[in-house]
Amino acid sequence: MVLRKSYLDKIIPFIDQDLIKVLVGIRRCGKTVLLGQIKDVLLRRNIPAQNIIQANFESMRFRNTRTAETLYDYIAKKAEGCTGKIYILLDEIQEVERWQIAINSLRVDFDCDIYLTGSNSKLLSGELATYLSGRYIQIQVFPFSLAEAKQQCIENGTYTSDEKLFADYLKYGGFPQRFFLPDDHSITTYLDDLYEAIIVRDIMLRHNIREQTALRNVLAFLLDNIGNPFSARNISGRMVSEGIKTTTATVLNYVDYFKEAFILLNASRYDIKGKALLSSTEKYYAVDLGLRNVIKKSEKPDSNKLYENIVYLEMRSRGYEVQVGKLDDTEIDFICYRGDEKLYIQVAYLITPADEEREFGNLERLHDNYPKYVISGDLMNLSRNGIIHQNIIDFLLNP
Incomplete structure (x- = not known):
């Protein structure tokens, strides 16, 4: 898949910044691949692979990780034994109930850098979004130009x-x-x-x-x-x-x-x-x-x-x-x-x-x-x- 350089150029300056990076766009526009390209950037910066925690909530592998509590527990367990900052990459986060609570808690409890994708423009609207108010940047992803x-x-x-x-x-x-x-x-x-x-x-x-x-x-x-x-x-x-x-x-x-x-x-x-x-x-x-x-x-x-x-x-x-x-x-x-x-x-x-x-x-x-x-x-x-x-x-x- 082609390198989506225009989006990476927007994201890279925010790596390691205390802001959650949220990629939104229509289903199948390439958000998952872009998340993988962000992972490649991190690996080229010599981030240990075990410090990069990924999950795609459209996959049955994560069928038991669909609530704020189970998501938090999953990340916390994966983070055990990691030295230094952890990098959390979560795909189609809207499939997790009350995900905003878990993400805010992870941000508070761990030295982490968080990247999310979602297929809903109202991902960050509503009462729960107040948990993340002022703590994220949102980038819209489109199908190929x-x-x-x-x-x-x-x-x-x-x-x-x-x-x-x-x-x-x-x-x-x-x-x-x-x-x-x-x-x-x-x-x-x-x-x-x-x-x-x-x-x-x-x-x-x-x-x-x-x-x-x-x-x-x-x-x-x-x-x-x-x-x-x-x-x-x-x-x-x-x-x-x-x-x-x-x-x-x-x-x-x-x-x-x-x-x-x-x-x-x-x-x-x-x-x-x-x-x-x-x-x-x-x-x-x-x-x-x-x-x-x-x-x-x-x-x-x-x-x-x-x-x-x-x-x-x-x-x-x-x-x-x-x-x-x-x-x-x-x-x-x-x-x-x-x-x-x-x-x-x-x-x-x-x-x-x-x-x-x-x-x-x-x-x-x-x-x-x-x-x-x-x-x-x-x-x-x-x-x-x-x-x-x-x-x-x-x-x-x-x-």
């Missing part, structure tokens, strides 16, 4: 060209395991099964949902409409008109569940002139295009949506906070923030002469000195007036 996908295909011996890689990525996304599957049918079957696992294990069982028709239809509708303004009222009305019983409140609950399981990611809307976040009409994007493509119902071509989604994911994976900009009656696709950095992005499939004025004109109305980009599938460089135009493949492969 296009650059990571290219590296994996080169290592697998399946890379032929950037263009073929990009077309494949638009169709099948970046879940790491799918790059080891032999054909299109295997990949589609894998993505279907992954979807079922997320729907059943991370949503239906967790939230005790028995009627699943509305749940699945709401998700399919949202994935058909990535990048469109969201209205729970409109969605519930459409479901009812199709004979599916639901309400606006139920739709809102379902959206929260999709976000919690990381199937959907949101971008809030920001009024650039008013300098305020808008409370309505946020947009949603799929965490992976392959998963999105096996769930959505519509067969119509939607290259503009796919391009917008892939740029959104790229910026999030690079560590940016991403918002949608409102500028009077026009829109800036993305405003991206990372620390003191800020930049604007417009995304298009292909830029016709009519599109050029809209895509560049919106950015030209922004009278500040932050970088501005137009990203499209065009090969010709259309940069103008300080606004940088980039081909989407070049943009994705050259962070």
Whole structure:
């Protein structure tokens, strides 16, 4: 598996710091492998192997270690006889009841450095999270970016060209395991099964949902409409008109569940002139295009949506906070923030002469000195007036 350097670069500065490192992301996005790569870093620092204590709570090996008490006892026993700091690496920690209590107690009772993974965005919310308040950093992990996908295909011996890689990525996304599957049918079957696992294990069982028709239809509708303004009222009305019983409140609950399981990611809307976040009409994007493509119902071509989604994911994976900009009656696709950095992005499939004025004109109305980009599938460089135009493949492969 490729070395996930961008994530390791974020984690390594916090090794041996008195902060719990929490890696969160959708199921099967590569958190377990990343945890293994963290272990490799520790071993290269000459940490004794016996001082590194690992557990994956999806494994039956740890079926008797699913409460705060049994987890604490397990780590305490493994730590016996260790000299110096111990390193605790725990995978899918949400499977352990009241895990926060055990982790906080381990942090207090042992000289230790703790790394956790979880597949739930609310892992550190709620009353129990107060045990760890101010004592952790959280890093979100995404499926492979296009650059990571290219590296994996080169290592697998399946890379032929950037263009073929990009077309494949638009169709099948970046879940790491799918790059080891032999054909299109295997990949589609894998993505279907992954979807079922997320729907059943991370949503239906967790939230005790028995009627699943509305749940699945709401998700399919949202994935058909990535990048469109969201209205729970409109969605519930459409479901009812199709004979599916639901309400606006139920739709809102379902959206929260999709976000919690990381199937959907949101971008809030920001009024650039008013300098305020808008409370309505946020947009949603799929965490992976392959998963999105096996769930959505519509067969119509939607290259503009796919391009917008892939740029959104790229910026999030690079560590940016991403918002949608409102500028009077026009829109800036993305405003991206990372620390003191800020930049604007417009995304298009292909830029016709009519599109050029809209895509560049919106950015030209922004009278500040932050970088501005137009990203499209065009090969010709259309940069103008300080606004940088980039081909989407070049943009994705050259962070």
